[in-house]
Amino acid sequence: MAGVITASEPSWIVPFTGVSSRCFGKLITALRREGVDEARRVRPWSLPLGDRVLLVAAYWRTNLTLRQLAPLFGISKLIVEGTLVPTRDHTVAEQSKNYRYSTNHQVVTDADIRLVVTVGRPVPGNRDDCKAWGLSGVKAAVGRTTVIADGGYRGTGLVIPYRRERGQAKFPAWKEEHNTSHRRVRARVEHVFARMKNWEILRDCRLKDDGVHHAMLGIARLHNLALAGYGQEQE
Numbered sequence: 723m724a725g726v727i728t729a730s731e732p733s734w735i736v737p738f739t740g741v742s743s744r745c746f747g748k749l750i751t752a753l754r755r756e757g758v759d760e761a762r763r764v765r766p767w768s769l770p771l772g773d774r775v776l777l778v779a780a781y782w783r784t785n786l787t788l789r790q791l792a793p794l795f796g797i798s799k800l801i802v803e804g805t806l807v808p809t810r811d812h813t814v815a816e817q818s819k820n821y822r823y824s825t826n827h828q829v830v831t832d833a834d835i836r837l838v839v840t841v842g843r844p845v846p847g848n849r850d851d852c853k854a855w856g857l858s859g860v861k862a863a864v865g866r867t868t869v870i871a872d873g874g875y876r877g878t879g880l881v882i883p884y885r886r887e888r889g890q891a892k893f894p895a896w897k898e899e900h901n902t903s904h905r906r907v908r909a910r911v912e913h914v915f916a917r918m919k920n921w922e923i924l925r926d927c928r929l930k931d932d933g934v935h936h937a938m939l940g941i942a943r944l945h946n947l948a949l950a951g952y953g954q955e956q957e
């Protein structure tokens with residue numbers, strides 16, 4: 723998604739930073755010298771360094787919410803979570819932690835509007851979410867978009883909650899605040915799953931081969947249509 727505001731267009735810099743384009747350029751150079759733009763082992767930034775600095779400046783200067791700023795900079799916030807679907811076709815399912823044969827479905831949801839963005843191909847239910855993230859195809863589908871996930875996605879480069887280190891009694895206040903905010907956002911994908919699992923086929927799927935995948939795709943589409951229809955009625 724292309725952004726409206728970008729540091730590559732000098733006319734945006736002064737209104738959102740209060741400094742000239744020349745000074746802004748010096749700031750970016752200084753940050754690069756300090757290594758803030760070095761290649762990351764985890765998920766790469768979705769914006770170049772200049773745009774990231776401009777985004778922070780715009781946030782401070784305007785006090786707009788990140789939800790309001792995201793479309794201006796061409797970024798969005800997604801949530802990924804895996805859900806198990808009991809599946810009778812044992813050629814595509816495996817026994818999972820609930821001792822039933824099931825498939826793991828990775829679902830990516832828009833954090834703000836709760837619409838399903840993409841549904842990955844099912845993987846055997848004994849695969850954890852960390853592996854299913856890549857195997858299901860959702861990782862490739864979302865590209866470099868910022869994605870929020872729970873602690874089960876450790877090592878994937880996704881935005882996950884902070885975890886206490888061994889011997890650490892409690893978090894600093896800012897980490898507690900981050901985790902609280904993280905939980906509130908992640909709860910939205912659980913609400914999506916609750917709605918989707920009103921469809922009984924996701925509680926005991928008897929379809930074979932790709933049947934469970936097509937069922938999940940169809941129910942995700944119906945979920946989105948229901949949400950969109952509700953919004954239109956409210957208007």
